[in-house]
Every structure is written in C-alpha cells, then in structure tokens.
Amino acid sequence: MSDPGPPTDVRDCIIVGGGLAGLACARRLSSAGHSVLVLEAEEAPGGRARTVWHRGRPVDLGFQVLFRSYPQTRELLREIGLPRRDLRPVDGGAVFIGDDGTHRLAASKLGALRFGGLGPRDRALLVKLAASVVARPSEALLDPPAPRTTHELLRDLGFSADAVEGFFRPLFGVITLDRSLSADEGYFRFLMSMLARGPSVIPSDGLGMVAEWTSAAIRQTGGEVEFGARVTAVEMAGDGRRATGVRTQDGRVLGARHVVLAVEAPVARELLEPLDAEAAGRLPGEAASSVSAAFALRRPLYRGRSIVLNASPAEGDDRARIDLLCQTTNITRPGSPDGPHILLATRVTTGGGSAEGLVEAVGDLVRRWAPRFDWAGLAEPLGVHAHPFAQFRPLPGVRARLPGPRTAVDNLVLAGDLTHHPSIEGAVSSGVRAAEIVDALSP
Ligand SMILES: Cc1cc2nc3c(=O)[nH]c(=O)nc-3n(C[C@H](O)[C@H](O)[C@H](O)COP(=O)(O)OP(=O)(O)OC[C@H]3O[C@@H](n4cnc5c(N)ncnc54)[C@H](O)[C@@H]3O)c2cc1C
Numbered sequence: 001m002s003d004p005g006p007p008t009d010v011r012d013c014i015i016v017g018g019g020l021a022g023l024a025c026a027r028r029l030s031s032a033g034h035s036v037l038v039l040e041a042e043e044a045p046g047g048r049a050r051t052v053w054h055r056g057r058p059v060d061l062g063f064q065v066l067f068r069s070y071p072q073t074r075e076l077l078r079e080i081g082l083p084r085r086d087l088r089p090v091d092g093g094a095v096f097i098g099d100d101g102t103h104r105l106a107a108s109k110l111g112a113l114r115f116g117g118l119g120p121r122d123r124a125l126l127v128k129l130a131a132s133v134v135a136r137p138s139e140a141l142l143d144p145p146a147p148r149t150t151h152e153l154l155r156d157l158g159f160s161a162d163a164v165e166g167f168f169r170p171l172f173g174v175i176t177l178d179r180s181l182s183a184d185e186g187y188f189r190f191l192m193s194m195l196a197r198g199p200s201v202i203p204s205d206g207l208g209m210v211a212e213w214t215s216a217a218i219r220q221t222g223g224e225v226e227f228g229a230r231v232t233a234v235e236m237a238g239d240g241r242r243a244t245g246v247r248t249q250d251g252r253v254l255g256a257r258h259v260v261l262a263v264e265a266p267v268a269r270e271l272l273e274p275l276d277a278e279a280a281g282r283l284p285g286e287a288a289s290s291v292s293a294a295f296a297l298r299r300p301l302y303r304g305r306s307i308v309l310n311a312s313p314a315e316g317d318d319r320a321r322i323d324l325l326c327q328t329t330n331i332t333r334p335g336s337p338d339g340p341h342i343l344l345a346t347r348v349t350t351g352g353g354s355a356e357g358l359v360e361a362v363g364d365l366v367r368r369w370a371p372r373f374d375w376a377g378l379a380e381p382l383g384v385h386a387h388p389f390a391q392f393r394p395l396p397g398v399r400a401r402l403p404g405p406r407t408a409v410d411n412l413v414l415a416g417d418l419t420h421h422p423s424i425e426g427a428v429s430s431g432v433r434a435a436e437i438v439d440a441l442s443p
Contacts (some may be wrong), residue, residue: 010255011035013247013438015122015262016231016271019047020424021415022227022262023214024076024431025438030223031079035255038218039248041230044208045215047264048390049424051208055340057333058206061385062292063307063326063344065090066207069197071138072427072432073164073210074382082210088331089199092306097369098166099312102151105171108200115167117311122163123341128155133193134405141189147320147396151181174324175421176286177390178350179314184384184396187421194425202331210424234259234271234412243275243412252279252348262415262431265392273327276408282401284418291355291432292349293362296340296394301366305331310365319353322365324344343379355384391422407435413437424425 013029025038044050051058070088077087088196093107096117104116112118112126120213122364135143150172154164164181174177175191187222203209215225230249239243245255261268265283272280302308308325324346329336343363347353359381366375392398399421405414415434416424 010245010257011037012017012256012336012442013258013260014254015260015418016038016414017047017226017262017264017265018042018045018211018215018225019416019427020049020211021099021212021261021417021427021431022260023218024072024428025260025262025415025435026218026225026431026441027058027079027214027221028432028435029438030218030221030382034065034439034442036218036223038215038223038225038245038252039229039231040225041231043227044211045225045227046208046211048387049207049211054132054294054342056353057296057329057342057406059294059342059382060202060206060208060328062290062390063324063346064424065200065202065422066209066210067194067197068199069194070199070293070423070428072429073425076214076428076432077210078220079255080213082209082213086204086209087201088204088305088334089201090305090307091199092330093304093305094171095308095309096166096170097308098170100166103311104306109196117166118163119160122160122167125157125159125163129192130196133189134196136165136193137362138190138193138425141193142186142399144184144186147184149182149396150176151186153185153188154181165313166311167221169321169428170309172311172413173348176349177225177290178393179323179348180351182396184399187394187399190421198279201300202328204332206328206332207379218382233272234261234275236275236409239254258411258413259272260413260434260438261417262434264389264416266389268414268418272407272414275412279403279407279414279420282403284398284402286393286398287389288350288391288393289386289387290349291353291382291384292356293345293358295343295345295362295383296380298337298341298378298380299338299384300330300341301325301327301343301370303330320357320363321362322358323348325362325365336339339382341425355386355395355426358384392418394422405430405437409416411441418435
C-alpha cells in the first residue's frame with residue numbers, strides 16, 4: 001500500500017478505544033471545546049461494558065453492575081443526562097444459596113445486620129467493617145500503606161472461616177472475578193465502601209447505555225466517534241519525542257496534537273512498547289477472567305430484583321461451577337410480565353476453568369435449585385462470551401506499580417482501568433484524569 005503522506009486535518013486529541021475510559025475522556029475534552037476523535041475497533045461503543053439486544057431486551061456481554069456511589073461515574077452520568085430513573089437498583093439484594101440453605105443479603109444499608117448467613121459475631125464484624133469505610137474518600141481507601149490480600153485482611157479482622165467461605169468468597173469472588181480473594185485490601189475496602197454507600201444498579205438499556213449516551217453527548221458537543229476503526233500504531237515526529245497522530249488498519253494516518261491510549265492491557269502493551277518500553281512493562285499482566293452465558297426464558301425463573309450467588313463450598317472440580325445467576329430483565333424491565341426474560345450466568349475462571357460445558361452446567365444447577373422449572377422447555381441459549389482479560393488482578397503491590405497516565409512521550413497519555421483500578425469507576429476516573437492532563441498541556 002502506498003504511504004498516505006502527512007495528515008491534513010489535525011485534531012486536538014485522538015482517543016484510541018471507545019470503552020468507558022476513552023469515552024469519558026473524549027466527553028470531558030469535547031465539552032471543554034477541544035476537537036476530539038474517538039477511534040473504536042468494534043462496531044459499537046462500550047468495550048467490556050457493551051450490550052447487545054434480543055427481541056427488545058438488553059443483554060450485557062457478561063453480567064456486571066455499577067455502584068451508584070462510584071464518584072466519577074455518577075458525575076459522568078449526570079453530565080450526559082442519563083436520568084436517575086433509568087439506573088435500576090438491584091434492590092432485592094443478593095440471595096446466597098449454599099449447603100445450609102438460602103439467605104438473602106438485603107440491599108438496604110442495614111442488610112448486613114439481618115443477614116442470616118452469618119453468625120452474630122461475624123455480623124457485628126461486618127457492620128463494623130462497613131462503618132469504617134462508608135464515609136472515607138475513595139482515594140484514601142484505595143491506598144493503604146501495607147497492602148495485604150483480602151483473605152489476609154479478613155482473617156486479621158477476626159472473621160470466621162465460615163464467613164469467608166459462605167459470604168465473602170461467593171460475593172467478592174464474583175465482584176473481583178477471583179475466588180481466591182487475593183485482591184489487595186485497599187481495593188477490597190473501596191468495594192466495601194461502594195456497597196455500603198448505596199445500591200448497585202443496571203441501566204434500563206443495559207450497561208452499554210452508559211457508552212451509548214456518552215457517545216451521543218460527545219457528538220452533541222462537536223466530537224466524533226468512529227466505529228470499526230482499529231489503530232495499529234501511534235505516529236511519531238522525526239525526533240521521536242512527540243506523537244503526531246495514529247495509523248489505522250485501513251491505512252489512514254490521522255493527525256492529532258495529543259493522543260490518548262484507552263485500550264485494554266494487552267493492546268496497550270503492543271502499541272506502547274515501541275514508544276515507552278518502561279511504561280509498557282508496568283502495565284498489569286495478570287488477568288481475572290470469566291465466561292458467561294445468556295439465556296432467553298419464556299417464563300421467569302424467579303421474581304424480584306436480585307442476584308443469585310452460589311455459596312456452596314468448592315467441591316471436586318471447581319472449574320465447572322456456576323458462580324452467579326441474574327435474571328437481568330427483573331431489574332431492567334421490572335414488572336413486565338411478558339418474556340423473553342434474560343438470564344445471565346457467570347463462571348469465574350481466574351486460575352482455571354473454561355467455557356466448556358457452561359450451558360449444560362447452568363441447566364443442571366437450575367434443575368437442582370428449582371426442580372419444578374421446565375428448563376429444557378423454557379430456556380433458549382443465546383450465546384456464550386469468554387472474557388479472558390475481564391479485569392486485571394489487583395494483587396498486593398500491583399496497583400502501586402501501574403504506569404499512571406503520563407508516558408515518556410509528552411503528548412501521549414494513558415487511560416483505562418489499567419492505569420487505576422479494575423472497575424467501571426477505575427475506567428471512568430482514568431478517562432477524566434487523562435482529559436485533565438490533555439487540557440493542561442493544550443496551549
Ligand atoms: C465480565 C465482566 C464483568 C465485570 N463486572 C464489573 C462490575 O460488576 N463492576 C465494575 O465496576 N466493573 C466490572 N467489570 C470491569 C469493567 O467492565 C471494566 O473495568 C471497564 O469497562 C474497562 O473500561 P476501559 O475503557 O478501561 O476498557 P475497555 O472497555 O476494554 O475499552 C477498550 C476499548 O478499546 C477498543 N480497542 C482495542 N484495541 C483497539 C485498537 N487497536 N484500536 C481502536 N480501538 C481498540 C476495544 O474494542 C474497547 O472498546 C467487568 C468486566 C467484565 C468483562
């Protein structure tokens with residue numbers, strides 16, 4: 001292919017990646033009057049937080065929720081005008097099904113006080129732990145001086161082995177996609193604080209609604225969001241010190257005064273390696289992974305806006321278990337009597353496990369939990385999604401080594417959960433931070 005030559009149209013900023021980090025960055029810059037272009041490789045925005053549709057029902061590509069108290073995410077939702085009524089709370093809480101029966105953790109602030117899955121001593125410890133984090137600023141929680149694993153912290157706080165197995169492992173195993181509870185204690189305290197402060201929610205059109213509305217807000221302020229545009233390299237000036245734009249897979253060279261890389265860790269490493277090997281080497285490498293299966297049910301499996309957690313202890317081949325079920329339409333379409341009712345099932349695969357036998361395993365579990373439900377007659381499998389790099393694993397010390405937003409190239413900025421912490425809030429706040437840097441660097 002002949003060289004396309006130097007770009008003619010130079011934007012203030014090109015943002016590579018239209019996940020929540022890239023979009024949050026672009027929205028902030030665009031609303032401040034900068035010309036921005038988001039280049040997203042897929043045909044829709046949202047990255048890991050994408051939604052597809054099945055007969056008018058949103059189907060998230062993997063079950064996830066956002067905490068309404070995520071500070072920067074809440075701000076973004078306010079700025080893009082996503083109405084609070086569209087943030088549908090999981091107000092039925094979490095139902096734990098274990099060998100000793102079924103226990104509901106109510107979503108209310110006092111839910112822990114009444115949770116029957118813990119003995120009185122563990123309940124008191126849980127309330128104390130929640131009280132110790134609920135009012136502290138997120139950044140203070142995220143940065144403890146001597147990080148332990150979550151498991152070590154729980155042991156040191158005096159929780160019983162039953163509480164760890166029957167409560168923390170099922171719940172935080174699905175939040176961090178890591179049943180070994182090895183996230184650092186700061187990240188765990190941050191998550192505890194978000195849980196204690198308010199409900200988790202799913203937008204009425206699925207999680208992808210956040211990305212769709214943010215893309216629309218970017219366009220409304222004159223920015224551009226292009227899909228199906230895969231970036232293959234960051235273009236550099238002859239002296240190798242400044243980025244001049246990007247090159248796309250279809251052979252275009254697009255010019256920009258600043259470039260923000262907001263892609264997932266494996267792609268970020270590839271694009272950054274030739275420009276700043278040191279920063280590329282500090283990108284998180286250990287992945288938390290999961291696989292999920294979506295089903296359309298002709299009749300609801302259960303009522304109520306809750307998630308269902310498998311609280312049975314590990315037995316035999318733990319790699320075949322199902323960790324979470326959620327009939328998301330109970331939350332996104334509450335009160336709708338008609339199907340299809342969308343059921344998402346998650347298997348955490350960090351440390352082993354695959355998508356093999358996932359659909360059948362969900363059927364087996366439902367037959368065990370709800371023997372009168374005609375699974376074979378009522379459930380239609382919609383698809384299986386593997387998330388080999390769903391989140392990076394915030395093992396103790398990992399977050400302290402992350403590269404941060406600045407690179408050796410002055411006008412090349414990093415964003416993405418990989419520069420902060422592995423969550424929607426980590427992504428959004430990293431995008432906002434990248435925008436502030438670009439704005440400050442701009443003349
Ligand atoms: C199954 C699952 C469950 C989760 N559960 C939760 C949860 O309950 N709560 C929570 O807070 N977080 C959860 N997360 C994490 C959360 O979804 C992510 O942290 C967040 O969405 C990351 O956003 P991002 O913008 O940093 O990255 P991404 O969403 O990965 O965005 C990167 C984008 O870059 C694009 N891209 C890649 N390469 C290129 C290229 N060469 N050119 C152009 N574009 C490119 C990708 O297509 C993608 O759209 C979950 C994640 C998964 C997968």
